[in-house]
Amino acid sequence: MRRAKHLVRQALLAAFILFPMSALAEVSSRFDHVSGNVALRGLDPDQRAEILADPAKMRLQVSGLETQRGMLATVKSDGADLVITPRFALRPGTDYVVHLTVEGTTGASQFTVPAADAVMPALTGFAPSQSVIPANTLRMYVQFSEPMARGQFREAITLWRSEGVQVESPFLTLGPELWDPTQTRLTLLLDPGRVKQGVGPNAVGGAPLVSGEAYQLVVSGEMKSAVGVPLGQDATISIRAGDAERRAITPGNWRVLRPQAGSQMPLTVTFARIMDSGAVVRLLTLENDQGRRVRGQVNTDGGGWSLVPDHPWQAGTYQLIVAPELEDVSGNSIGVPFDAATGTIGQIEEAVILNIDITD
Incomplete structure (x- = not known):
């Protein structure tokens, strides 16, 4: 109709x-x-x-x-x-x-x-997409179908406990909103001061998420696209908080599923935790034994990473290069947990390289 x-x-x-x-x-x-x-x-x-x-x-x-x-x-x-x-x-x-x-x-x-029909925006994705996420999660991503207007997420996006109580000020609201260049993906940064153990905001207000509790992230139907069209109805995302992840990232613990040479099956890496999916796309690369980057279709849900090559795999030793800036959803990086006291652990400054042999 x-x-x-x-x-x-x-x-x-x-x-x-x-x-x-x-x-x-x-x-x-x-x-x-x-x-x-x-x-x-x-x-x-x-x-x-x-x-x-x-x-x-x-x-x-x-x-x-x-x-x-x-x-x-x-x-x-x-x-x-x-x-x-x-x-x-x-x-x-x-x-x-x-x-x-x-x-x-x-x-x-x-x-x-005729005036061009403005397209009604829709909420199309959320990350991390896993059914249970760490209680000390720092970053969430909300994906929309259309470019969205800036300056409205503080009122339009709220976090609620299962009993219907709103979580007070869960997100960091200092500075500009964190949109990608297309203005379709918004990064929600949970207040690091409330997530990090032993600091003032955490001691006073507690962490936004508590292990074992269920939550709902509600995106208001009044949130508008860049051309002024509202979502039309509230969108609700169910979240369950699990145990906090306070360990440093150790790439050596990742599981690698190797494809066979001559095929175009994916090379798959399974992480031992939920990574920041936005960072994974940018900071993991694969090179062949000539040092050339392997091009192909990259997919990640934060729990793993896979690459389907544009051309069949050649036998040889490949290098998975992990940039030192890589973080999981809880802000832990390679060799450095987020909750480490300042000055107690040195920052890793060089990439970690994992050798992967692909054979016939």
Whole structure:
């Protein structure tokens, strides 16, 4: 039903709009949203020939402008119609007018370019996607189908306990919102001061998530896209907090499933925890024995990483390069747990390399 109403609306918006033109009363103009052209209908053969011979007798412009200058356009014949092709695309939601001077008579026909239908945004993804996440999770990602407006997540996204009590100020709200370049993925950073053990905010307010408890992340239906269209209804994501993860990352503990040479089966790495999926995509790379990066389709859900190569695997020793900046969802990095006291553990500054042999 909604689709049918949409089609009817489009048909009405694109339909002929007739305006009397003195002696040219039967002439009408119609905008075609597919081609971007304007069709003039109702001219007799002599009138069409006159305009084709002298296109200056036709002037296309935005309605209401006090100017004699028309837009750059070409005119051609299409059966009983004259087709006007503007050099530049006409603006959606704008009224235009075609001025004609034929056989010594002037007239005008107006038409409207329909406003582009704004697409309703939707919540399309959430990470970490596992059914149970560490109670000391620091980062969450919310994915939308359309670019979203900035400056609204503090009011639009809330965290609730299972008994219906809202978690007070769970997210860090200092500085700008953390959107990706497309403005479709938002990073929610849980307040590190409340997550890290032994610091003031943690001692006073407690951690946002408690092991064993269930939560709901609610995205308000009033949250709007970059063009002002709301989600329309609340979206709810169920979260269960498990044991906190306070160990440093140890890549040597990862399980690697090796494909066979000559195949294009995925090389799969299973982590011993839930990693920050955004960081995994950026900070894990695979090189062949010539030092060239292996290109292919990378997938991760935070619990693992896989690569399907663009070309079949060649036998040899590959290197999985793990950048030292890699973190899990709890902020632990390679060799350094998030809860380590400042100055007690040195930061790892070099990449960790895992050798992976692929054989026939």
